[in-house]
Amino acid sequence: MVFYFSGTGNSRFVARRIAKAVGQEAVDITAYTKTMERPEFTESGVYVFVCPSYMSAPARAMTDFLGWAGFPEGIKAYFIVTCAASMGITPKVYSELCEQKGLEYMGSAQVEMPQNYIALFTTKKVEENIDILEKAEIEIDRIIGLIVNGEVLETKKIGSLEYSVTKWVRDIYYKDFMKTKKFKATDKCIACRKCVKVCPLSNITMKDNRPVWGNKCTHCMACINQCPKDAIEYGKGTVGKPRYKGPESGV
Ligand SMILES: Cc1cc2nc3c(=O)[nH]c(=O)nc-3n(C[C@H](O)[C@H](O)[C@H](O)COP(=O)(O)O)c2cc1C
Ligand code: SF4
Ligand code: SF4
Numbered sequence: 001m002v003f004y005f006s007g008t009g010n011s012r013f014v015a016r017r018i019a020k021a022v023g024q025e026a027v028d029i030t031a032y033t034k035t036m037e038r039p040e041f042t043e044s045g046v047y048v049f050v051c052p053s054y055m056s057a058p059a060r061a062m063t064d065f066l067g068w069a070g071f072p073e074g075i076k077a078y079f080i081v082t083c084a085a086s087m088g089i090t091p092k093v094y095s096e097l098c099e100q101k102g103l104e105y106m107g108s109a110q111v112e113m114p115q116n117y118i119a120l121f122t123t124k125k126v127e128e129n130i131d132i133l134e135k136a137e138i139e140i141d142r143i144i145g146l147i148v149n150g151e152v153l154e155t156k157k158i159g160s161l162e163y164s165v166t167k168w169v170r171d172i173y174y175k176d177f178m179k180t181k182k183f184k185a186t187d188k189c190i191a192c193r194k195c196v197k198v199c200p201l202s203n204i205t206m207k208d209n210r211p212v213w214g215n216k217c218t219h220c221m222a223c224i225n226q227c228p229k230d231a232i233e234y235g236k237g238t239v240g241k242p243r244y245k246g247p248e249s250g251v
Contacts, residue, residue: 001043002026004050005061007200007220009249010082010113014140015050016248018080021144026050029065030200040070046106046147047071049094050080053110054218055170056088061200061218066097078147079108084115089166092158107153109143111136116221116244119182119234123244133247180213183224188231195223195232198249225249 002024004015012026019026032039041047051062058081071077079094081087087110098105113136114129115121123129146153180203185195191209203216204223211223211232224232225243233239 001041001045002048002050003029003065005029005052005059005065005200006050006248007052007059007218007222008116008225008244009246010116011050011052011080012248013246014080014082014111014113014136015048017137017140018048018050018144018147022046022048022148028200029062032069033061033065033200034202038068038070042072044072044075046076046078046150047103048078048080048147050082052116052220053081053083053087053090055173056086056090056166057093057170058090059218059220060174063093063097066094066101071101071103073102075103076106076150077103078106078153080143081108081110082113083110084113084117084121086110089158089163091155092163106147107155109139109146109153109155111139111143114244114246116225116246117219118221118224118238118241118244119219120237122241125242129244178217178219180215180217182235183211183213183217184233185211185227186231186233188229189227190229190231192228195227198222198226222249 002015002019004011004026006012015026051058077098081090091108094108095105114132115123195211196204201216203214204211226249230243
């Protein structure tokens with residue numbers, strides 16, 4: 001089975017490509033996390049999990065899902081991390097989770113994809129992002145070959161100091177900085193509700209024909225990047241910045 005979490009489509013793109021190559025469907029984990037129904041998976045075969053790196057670790061939506069869902073004992077679990085530069089401590093986070101859940105850890109592979117975190121950074125020019133995607137496709141094909149042959153993905157070793165410091169910074173970031181107070185819709189908003197539909201955490205509602213952000217945000221950047229009118233801003237920092245329209249974005 002191939003599971004994914006994705007804000008702006010990069011991980012969805014990777015998951016669908018892998019799923020197609022192994023003759024399966026790519027499953028969006030938010031189908032389960034939105035309903036809060038605890039799934040119990042029983043299928044045999046390999047399991048692949050695709051998810052972005054957030055603050056040098058897997059997005060919490062995926063680690064929560066892995067901790068909470070039921071999987072067959074001892075299944076082989078592969079992890080693919082999409083990131084703009086580095087997957088950070090992700091391999092250690094996933095290998096520990098596998099140990100806790102009784103899954104066989106088959107390694108983590110990073111796929112460099114375009115930057116989507118426009119609240120903090122700037123995505124590259126369209127042509128540069130196309131180039132990144134072309135290189136990513138070659139890497140995805142290499143990873144597919146390893147999975148199909150049942151090989152372990154090579155994975156970097158994480159030192160205990162790097163692990164503890166990164167986890168500490170990440171926890172603070174989630175607690176104190178992943179807020180929605182700075183999101184607002186400008187007068188360019190046409191009340192199309194796309195932001196409501198693309199939010200993987202169902203964190204946006206409409207009031208008086210304008211989006212309103214709740215408190216469950218994971219800063220995935222789906223709403224701000226996918227608004228068809230570029231009507232969403234995150235404070236002043238995103239004004240005039242290009243939005244990232246990735247492959248497989250939208251719902
Ligand atoms: C909240 C947030 C944190 C991020 N942190 C990192 C990071 O630590 N390292 C990195 O290389 N990329 C980071 N990125 C970039 C994403 O990992 C990358 O663009 C990813 O492919 C987005 O996947 P998606 O389109 O499936 O959501 C971050 C993006 C977001 C939104
Ligand atoms: S996606 Fe953009 S235009 Fe559509 S409702 Fe949301 S803010 Fe308004
Ligand atoms: S509110 Fe926007 S940034 Fe936050 S989780 Fe939803 S789509 Fe992502």
